[in-house]
Amino acid sequence: MKTIVYFYSHKGSNRYLAHRIAKDLNCEIEEIKPRLSSQLLMLMKLNLGNRKLKTNIVNYERVILCGPIWMGQLIVPLKNFVIKYNSKINNLIFVTCCGSTFDKKDEKFGHNLVFNELKTLSGTKCSHCEAFPIALVLPDEQKEDSDAFMKTHLNDQNFNGEIVEIYTKFIHTIKVL
Ligand SMILES: Cc1cc2nc3c(=O)[nH]c(=O)nc-3n(C[C@H](O)[C@H](O)[C@H](O)COP(=O)(O)O)c2cc1C
Numbered sequence: 001m002k003t004i005v006y007f008y009s010h011k012g013s014n015r016y017l018a019h020r021i022a023k024d025l026n027c028e029i030e031e032i033k034p035r036l037s038s039q040l041l042m043l044m045k046l047n048l049g050n051r052k053l054k055t056n057i058v059n060y061e062r063v064i065l066c067g068p069i070w071m072g073q074l075i076v077p078l079k080n081f082v083i084k085y086n087s088k089i090n091n092l093i094f095v096t097c098c099g100s101t102f103d104k105k106d107e108k109f110g111h112n113l114v115f116n117e118l119k120t121l122s123g124t125k126c127s128h129c130e131a132f133p134i135a136l137v138l139p140d141e142q143k144e145d146s147d148a149f150m151k152t153h154l155n156d157q158n159f160n161g162e163i164v165e166i167y168t169k170f171i172h173t174i175k176v177l
Contacts, residue, residue, distance in 0.1 A: 007066040013097040136163040
């Protein structure tokens with residue numbers, strides 16, 4: 001299936017994840033660039049839209065969208081992307097490297113709420129959502145430490161152990177979807 005990864009990342013974890021997925025699927029990748037790059041303004045929901053994509057989304061049978069979660073919501077650049085391109089997408093997969101753990105996925109800031117928001121926004125297009133909580137790369141004693149996971153970003157050194165198991169299953173799942 002001809003696939004492309006579109007991603008937005010502020011601190012680098014979702015950039016790392018998106019590039020890894022594109023490499024493993026041997027597919028194209030493009031960064032989503034909001035016209036306003038200030039995280040504060042985005043959090044305040046100030047919205048000037050995203051810059052035009054370089055790739056033509058209609059050329060792909062499947063779109064993998066990758067980006068962070070802030071304040072329990074689908075962030076502005078990702079929301080703009082879905083609103084603008086949903087009608088041109090056949091099959092959408094959403095992936096996030098986020099702060100919320102699997103235990104807390106249904107809480108106020110949990111990733112499941114964002115998965116539901118995305119599924120509502122994209123209608124029948126979204127076939128799969130997957131979370132890679134940053135705590136997966138932290139030692140046990142830091143897994144509940146919010147300061148530690150705000151300071152931790154995915155990279156080649158910490159992408160090992162539990163996160164690789166989940167990631168490998170994810171790649172296998174989407175290869176057979
Ligand atoms: C202002 C802010 C709010 C956040 N809110 C949430 C949240 O509600 N739920 C969550 O799972 N993670 C939350 N996070 C954690 C980010 O999703 C996580 O750090 C992510 O890996 C950052 O991705 P990036 O490195 O690609 O920018 C928040 C991070 C920031 C900076």
